[in-house]
Amino acid sequence: MNALLLIGLAIFFGTVTGKVFQRMKIPQVVGYILIGLVIGKSFLHLFEQPAIDSMMPLVNFTLGIIGFIIGAELKRSVFAKYGWSIYSVLLGEGLLTFVLVTTAVTLITQKLYLGLLFGAIASATDPASTISVLWEYRAKGPLTTTLTSVVALDDGLAIILYGFANVFAKALLTKESFSLLHSVGLPLFEICQALLLGFFVGLLVLKVAFRIKERELAMAVVTGAVAIVAGISLWLHLDLILSCMALGATIANVLPKKSEPLFKAFRENSA
Numbered sequence: 001m002n003a004l005l006l007i008g009l010a011i012f013f014g015t016v017t018g019k020v021f022q023r024m025k026i027p028q029v030v031g032y033i034l035i036g037l038v039i040g041k042s043f044l045h046l047f048e049q050p051a052i053d054s055m056m057p058l059v060n061f062t063l064g065i066i067g068f069i070i071g072a073e074l075k076r077s078v079f080a081k082y083g084w085s086i087y088s089v090l091l092g093e094g095l096l097t098f099v100l101v102t103t104a105v106t107l108i109t110q111k112l113y114l115g116l117l118f119g120a121i122a123s124a125t126d127p128a129s130t131i132s133v134l135w136e137y138r139a140k141g142p143l144t145t146t147l148t149s150v151v152a153l154d155d156g157l158a159i160i161l162y163g164f165a166n167v168f169a170k171a172l173l174t175k176e177s178f179s180l181l182h183s184v185g186l187p188l189f190e191i192c193q194a195l196l197l198g199f200f201v202g203l204l205v206l207k208v209a210f211r212i213k214e215r216e217l218a219m220a221v222v223t224g225a226v227a228i229v230a231g232i233s234l235w236l237h238l239d240l241i242l243s244c245m246a247l248g249a250t251i252a253n254v255l256p257k258k259s260e261p262l263f264k265a266f267r268e269n270s271a
Helices: 003-023 028-039 049-054 056-071 076-109 112-123 127-136 142-174 180-211 215-235 240-254 256-270
Strands: none
Touching (some): 056 127, 076 142, 180 215, 180 256, 215 240
16 A cells, blocks of 8 residues: 555544544544554554555654644743743653652562663653644643643653663663763753754744745745754754754744744644
8 A cells, every 4th residue: 555545544534533533522633543543553454564654754744843833832931921830840740750650660670770761751742642632722821831831841851861761771781880971961962953953944944934925935935944854853863843843933032923924824724
């Protein structure tokens, strides 16, 4: 089965199932997940691993668009107003989850390295599903603003926690010495690379896109920039969502008034 047919089936069945769940007062994303389980490797086997691999460019581009729109919410004014709430929730849900899952898995398995790895994985959130629910219900207000910012920043925290857990777990298994530089320094370096990539491409977009009067052409330029950032991130093994967030945040903070109609159009087309 070719990739184009698979994409068509996924869009068709996903949309239909999502609308059915929406009529049942259940978020559409639940329907997307359910139909994915049914037509995937778990049941009907319409989507085997080669087929899934062929669709990864589309998946990565979609994640890039989501990261870009989330980044648009990371404005200086938001952090000035809700900064304490954002940081406290971020550290609470990220670090507390890491500690609790690490402790529970370690007690059950009696293996600290497994606990650390599972704790780091558990601390990460899924921005796509969270933002999908917020867009579906057109949620607004302090809670939504705080939640969006936490989801965005959690990506960076998860990278740091996983870098620490990965190096420490490897040291436990191989009896090597633990290196603080490798556990924290390398993830921080990766985060900085992702942020700088999005920042510099964002500056380039500001020079080009906002000189174009036609909104459709401007959107095409920005969409191309998202694809470029996502592609470079994959090439350099960086977090593409984080890079695209930096792209969106750069545009939103440098030209907040001019960029708002553009981001509004992206949100409407992605909802």
